[in-house]
Structures are given as structure tokens and as C-alpha cells.
Amino acid sequence: MLPSDSEFGQLTKLAFWQTPAITGLYRLPAHSPLHSYRSAENALKCITDDCHRSLDGAWSFELYASPTDVPYEWPAIDKLNSVIEVPGNWQLQGFDRPVYTNVKYPFPVTPPRVPDDNPTGCYRRSFDLSERDLSEQIRLIFDGVDSAFFVWVNGCLAGYSQDSRLCAEFDISSVVHAGRNELAVMVLRLCDGSYLEDQDMWNLSGIYRSVHLLLKPVAHISDLRVTATLDDNYSEGVLQAEVLCSQCLDVQVGLDLFDAQGLKVLSHRQQIGTALIDERGRYKDR
Incomplete structure (x- = not known):
């Protein structure tokens, strides 16, 4: 894990979002869709107990014109000016504008680069954990984010991911603590993957599927x-x-x-x- 206060400026300079060799950082390997249950009886009834915790709902939110406009101290900013519902596209909640694409790209075609004018949404919320929770592996799961995003937990970079139609999981066990934990997410509207995730569709952005925590036994x-x-x-x-x-x-x-x-x-x-x-x-x- 990298401390965000010293690395945020470097991240924007590295521009992972237009580097085809990088599609994820600290992201767990993809796997078959699995649910965790604490007993066979609960599995048969699809009862997930307390091991599955939704982070859907109202998040603090701020939209910037590009990732370079986001303040370097952003992961530590504890209050944003707006509120947005997750899951949901920010264009459908009064921010930015939707773009319909048929056969032409909605941006200049210079792969793998995307325009510097790249709307960037910053999200923030908190969640609580108990001392007992810390004895387990704690995963942070995003079911869908368009198009690329960085995640910080308690000021530490927890990961990066793109491929907006797939789930992204991060093991955040080493950066959480008992009590209140702070989660910050920076989402970019465009990345090099936008050249593939295109054609005859509405171009919408944000955390558009559910976010949740999954607590699993260490084994x-x-x-x-x-x-x-x-x-x-x-x-x-x-x-x-x-x-x-x-x-x-x-x-x-x-x-x-x-x-x-x-x-x-x-x-x-x-x-x-x-x-x-x-x-x-x-x-x-x-």
C-alpha cells in the first residue's frame, strides 16, 4: 500500500488510465462469482449473515474537469460539496452530460491517449469495523465502475482498476482499523479502455453498480x-x-x-x- 499524500501527484503523472500495460494495481485475481456463508443452512437459504455489508447509498461527491484538476491533498479531504447516490451514473444525477455514441468516437482518436479534458468524479464515505472484524480478511468489492478508478482507504492507496463491466476486488485488511474508516474513490470518465468499451451506446460514468465489503475467514x-x-x-x-x-x-x-x-x-x-x-x-x- 502506498501513502496517498506523497503519491497522489505521482499517480496523475504516471497516467495509468492511458497505459495499456496497466489495467489494475493491487486488484485481486478474477474468479468465479462466489458468496460466503457461515453454515450450510445459511447457504441453502442465501443468508449472508454479517459477512456481507453494503456500502450503497449517499456518498459525498465532487466533479472536476480532469484528473490534474483534483487537489493533491484530495484523499485526505473529509468533506465534499455535493452528495450522490451509489450505485448510479453521475450524468443522471445532475453532473456532466451523457453522450450517445454510434459509429464515431466521442473524443479524438489518438490511442492509447485520451483527452486531458477528462471529467473526474471524487467520491467519499466512511464505514465502521469492530475488533472482531479485524480477525478476518476484509475485501472491498466494486461490482462496476466506468471507466477507471483509484481507491484509498484511510489515506492509503488500496488499488486501481479499469474494465468497467467487471467486478474489482481489493484486500484492504492491512489498512483498516477498528472504528471509523474512510473510503475515497477517484473515477475517470475516459481511459484507454474507452476505445474498446464503445460503439452504439450511451457513454455514462461513475460507480454504477453496488459497492460492498466482504469478510472472509483467513483460510x-x-x-x-x-x-x-x-x-x-x-x-x-x-x-x-x-x-x-x-x-x-x-x-x-x-x-x-x-x-x-x-x-x-x-x-x-x-x-x-x-x-x-x-x-x-x-x-x-x-
Whole structure:
């Protein structure tokens, strides 16, 4: 993590948003969409307990004409002049203007550069954590931001991301503390990805999908791939599960399969680090 007060000016000079080799900084690897539950019963009922915390709602907001117009002390500014709803596009809340694009780019075509006149939205809000929360991995998740953005937590740079149609996750465990925490986000309307995220669409900007915190045990499943097939005779089913775990030593992974009525039809336990879980069974027995 980089301290924002000494690095903010450098970030604007580096201009990650028009450097094709950089699409993210401190961003966690992409993975299958996962939800965390603290029990099988909660998973079956889709009850996320307190591990999932929404940060949607009213955020403080300020719009600048370009990223170079944002004050160097911006991540530490605790009060902005306006309020904006998240999720939402700022053009639909009285800031800037929407642009419809058909076959022509709405800006000069000089890839990978984008215009210096690049509206930049600065967002801010706070969230609270308890001492107990700090015993877990704390992820900050943005489900969609258009088009590129930087994130600071308690004055430390937590990451950068672009690719506005994908989720971006950051592990902020090392920069949070018990009590009140401050979150600051700087969103740029245009980046080099805008040359691809274009064509026959409205050009809108901002944090347009939900933002939330996800608390996970330090030892947790980080990715999962499940493949369900039938044999050549269509008489036996084959279920394979490939599980990627983080901070897991000498533990077992459990797989339980339930039918549409909620009845358990398969249960398997296997040590981490062994071959794929591979369960076979007659289809008619399921």
C-alpha cells in the first residue's frame, strides 16, 4: 500500500488510465462469482449473515474537469460539496452530460491517449469495523465502475482498476482499523479502455453498480470450478470440483450436493492438495 499524500501527484503523472500495460494495481485475481456463508443452512437459504455489508447509498461527491484538476491533498479531504447516490451514473444525477455514441468516437482518436479534458468524479464515505472484524480478511468489492478508478482507504492507496463491466476486488485488511474508516474513490470518465468499451451506446460514468465489503475467514475458498457431465451412455453422472484455497494447510474441502427439494444427494470430503473430487453415480439414482 502506498501513502496517498506523497503519491497522489505521482499517480496523475504516471497516467495509468492511458497505459495499456496497466489495467489494475493491487486488484485481486478474477474468479468465479462466489458468496460466503457461515453454515450450510445459511447457504441453502442465501443468508449472508454479517459477512456481507453494503456500502450503497449517499456518498459525498465532487466533479472536476480532469484528473490534474483534483487537489493533491484530495484523499485526505473529509468533506465534499455535493452528495450522490451509489450505485448510479453521475450524468443522471445532475453532473456532466451523457453522450450517445454510434459509429464515431466521442473524443479524438489518438490511442492509447485520451483527452486531458477528462471529467473526474471524487467520491467519499466512511464505514465502521469492530475488533472482531479485524480477525478476518476484509475485501472491498466494486461490482462496476466506468471507466477507471483509484481507491484509498484511510489515506492509503488500496488499488486501481479499469474494465468497467467487471467486478474489482481489493484486500484492504492491512489498512483498516477498528472504528471509523474512510473510503475515497477517484473515477475517470475516459481511459484507454474507452476505445474498446464503445460503439452504439450511451457513454455514462461513475460507480454504477453496488459497492460492498466482504469478510472472509483467513483460510477460505478463493476460486471454484464445478463440471457436471454424463458418460457416453448417458447412464452415469460425473461431477468434478476443482477448489482453490487460500491460507489453507492440512484442511479438508467438503462438497455437498442438494436436489431441487433441498435433500442431500451427495456428500464428499477430501484433503487439500489431492486430485480432483470426482464423484460418479447412476443418473437414475439421483
